[in-house]
Amino acid sequence: xxxxxxAGALGWKLLAGEDGQDNEADGCYVGDLLSWVMGRAQAGxxxxxxxxxxxxxxxxxxxxxxxxxxxxxxALDADAKNRADMQGIPVYGCGPNLYDTAVQVxxxxx
Amino acid sequence: MxxxxxxxxxxxxxxxxAGASLITITVEEDEDLxxxxxxxxxxxxxxxxxxxxxxxxxxFTTRTTRSVGLGVPLFKxxxxxxxxxxxxxxxxxxxxxxxxxxxxxxxxxxPLGDINGTVSMLVMMNPDLDFLYTRGYRPxxxxxxxxxxxxxxxxxVLGEDVPLNLPDVTGWVNDYxxxxxxxxxxKDTQEGATDI
Numbered sequence: 194x195x196x197x198x199x200a201g202a203l204g205w206k207l208l209a210g211e212d213g214q215d216n217e218a219d220g221c222y223v224g225d226l227l228s229w230v231m232g233r234a235q236a237g238x239x240x241x242x243x244x245x246x247x248x249x250x251x252x253x254x255x256x257x258x259x260x261x262x263x264x265x266x267x268a269l270d271a272d273a274k275n276r277a278d279m280q281g282i283p284v285y286g287c288g289p290n291l292y293d294t295a296v297q298v299x300x301x302x303x
Numbered sequence: 304m305x306x307x308x309x310x311x312x313x314x315x316x317x318x319x320x321a322g323a324s325l326i327t328i329t330v331e332e333d334e335d336l337x338x339x340x341x342x343x344x345x346x347x348x349x350x351x352x353x354x355x356x357x358x359x360x361x362x363f364t365t366r367t368t369r370s371v372g373l374g375v376p377l378f379k380x381x382x383x384x385x386x387x388x389x390x391x392x393x394x395x396x397x398x399x400x401x402x403x404x405x406x407x408x409x410x411x412x413x414p415l416g417d418i419n420g421t422v423s424m425l426v427m428m429n430p431d432l433d434f435l436y437t438r439g440y441r442p443x444x445x446x447x448x449x450x451x452x453x454x455x456x457x458x459x460v461l462g463e464d465v466p467l468n469l470p471d472v473t474g475w476v477n478d479y480x481x482x483x484x485x486x487x488x489x490k491d492t493q494e495g496a497t498d499i
Contacts, residue, residue: 227377245360247361247376248373248380251376252373256372
């Protein structure tokens with residue numbers, strides 16, 4: 194399943210990185226401590242977080258996650274949006290919290 | 304990072320990569336000011352003003368192995384998340400000093416972690432380099448105190464031909480750091496004070 198298909202199914206709003214929407218979703222990782230995520234998220238993971246800053250985009254690039262999902266309507270910084278667009282890293286926003294979103298992702302990936 | 308001491312390790316590695324022969328690590332805690340300051344300085348090759356300007360951008364890196372560098376940006380972010388501040392000063396050909404100031408009372412404060420282990424590891428893994436580690440502490444309402452480990456002094460005592468990564472030397476460094484840290488962080492208790 195692509196992240197675009199997942200976003201459509203779960204009602205996520207695209208915030209940046211449209212060019213990467215065909216990335217395949219492979220697993221899920223939940224975390225806000227960026228250095229922790231950097232060393233543990235796997236390539237292809239759908240990354241659920243509330244951190245919408247430039248460093249988060251760099252972590253996604255480094256870990257090669259399929260997308261970032263900013264839960265609880267957390268904000269995406271302007272410079273982070275620009276960089277996500279440049280890097281083609283899809284960033285979505287959604288209202289539910291990290292747990293509920295993870296459960297929804299699990300339901301689609303199982 | 305999950306421990307600030309890991310940031311110290313990361314920034315010190317930058318100093319080593321910059322060709323430093325002396326790395327200065329200062330950890331200073333002031334309870335009255337509610338500040339924990341961590342500073343890493345070196346006498347390496349330094350940076351141009353343009354490099355300094357971009358050093359907190361994770362997509363600006365001199366690494367050739369990957370396209371992002373998160374050590375300095377994360378250090379800055381972690382300090383600022385506590386309400387603290389970050390600065391970096393560098394002179395080309397002279398060296399770089401990176402300073403992050405944290406507010407320990409913040410809910411977003413990350414533990415300092417095993418700073419002694421970090422310093423000991425840096426000394427052990429880089430026996431040809433010198434390190435000056437200073438730990439300062441001012442408990443609430445008390446005088447500031449400090450201790451320091453200076454490998455240049457250690458070489459003077461041991462002799463230049465004794466490598467600093469010998470197990471006996473490493474053991475001594477560990478004991479020195481442990482004992483002095485313990486003594487430093489023990490708060491003075493007024494004689495006759497009543498426990499409550």
